[in-house]
Amino acid sequence: MRNFTIQAVMGLLLYIFAFYCFALEPEPRKWNHLPMNVNFSGVTYVYSEADIFTDPALKLENVELVEHIWLAKYIRTFEVFNKSARIDITQGYIEAEWQGLLDGTPAKAKRSGLSDSFVTISVNLYGAPPLEGKAYRAYRVAAENETIVGVALKVRLPTGEYMDDKLLNLGGNRFVFKPQVGMVHNWGQWTVEATGEVAYYMDNNEFFDGNKLEQRPLYFVHGHLMYTVRSGLWVGVSTGYDYGGSTRINGQDKIDKKENVGWVLSATYPISPTMGAKLGYIDTRTKASTGLDSQSLTATLSYLW
Numbered sequence: 001m002r003n004f005t006i007q008a009v010m011g012l013l014l015y016i017f018a019f020y021c022f023a024l025e026p027e028p029r030k031w032n033h034l035p036m037n038v039n040f041s042g043v044t045y046v047y048s049e050a051d052i053f054t055d056p057a058l059k060l061e062n063v064e065l066v067e068h069i070w071l072a073k074y075i076r077t078f079e080v081f082n083k084s085a086r087i088d089i090t091q092g093y094i095e096a097e098w099q100g101l102l103d104g105t106p107a108k109a110k111r112s113g114l115s116d117s118f119v120t121i122s123v124n125l126y127g128a129p130p131l132e133g134k135a136y137r138a139y140r141v142a143a144e145n146e147t148i149v150g151v152a153l154k155v156r157l158p159t160g161e162y163m164d165d166k167l168l169n170l171g172g173n174r175f176v177f178k179p180q181v182g183m184v185h186n187w188g189q190w191t192v193e194a195t196g197e198v199a200y201y202m203d204n205n206e207f208f209d210g211n212k213l214e215q216r217p218l219y220f221v222h223g224h225l226m227y228t229v230r231s232g233l234w235v236g237v238s239t240g241y242d243y244g245g246s247t248r249i250n251g252q253d254k255i256d257k258k259e260n261v262g263w264v265l266s267a268t269y270p271i272s273p274t275m276g277a278k279l280g281y282i283d284t285r286t287k288a289s290t291g292l293d294s295q296s297l298t299a300t301l302s303y304l305w
Helices: 006-018 133-142
Strands: 039-053 060-080 083-102 105-114 117-126 145-157 176-187 190-201 204-207 211-215 218-230 233-244 247-249 258-272 275-286 291-304
Antiparallel strands (some): 039 060, 083 105, 117 145, 145 176, 176 190, 204 211, 211 247, 218 233, 233 258, 258 275, 275 291
């Protein structure tokens, strides 16, 4: 097994940063009350640019990442133990390009293919009773002030494009488990929401050149404030913070603990009773010596049946 070179460490950093643009994205209305036994589907396009900051010893300068991401999402609501629940399934396709200077020499890499898949199961433990049809509509009209508390488990599956002889990949080649807990409070047309979560990373035993990648837990908190103009039309501002997630290669600790802040502006518009559109702007900034600053634009079309 060869020693880990500067290029290999660069690959580790970009491998992690490639997926990080949306790790911090605060997701508003995650715990909102939905009618039971309905289906939601949606498609999202994301354009993202990021400046990547690395350890000066790696001799990497002006490293940039540009991503075009297409996401397909499916949601199904159901009742479990007299509680409202939902399952979310998300699959993406990514076109990514990294470029910068390596020891003063221009370097560039491109990848395209499927991302890892994401599956989330959520249950509202308090509030948001499991209702359908007219009963659901009547409850929503009457519920001017309410509090909802929920829990969820989000799992990232190692289904994306991955080559163990390449430093840059679109898939992570490992499972990631993210338990989440959240609360939302509605009063009139205003909604405030908060979510806490922890990402637990399984090992990648087929990291570049036969090495083993380990990563410590990464901790997140998200907050949201939203205003509903009318049914289906709302605007919101969100913020998020994360800390931790340092890595280890073959048992050797790397000095790459993460600390990031992010914020999101989002708005939705109802196109019809069963179709809606959403636009978003995402900005993240690193507070650590290594990390990335990113800016992203998102556009989503969703359909209910």
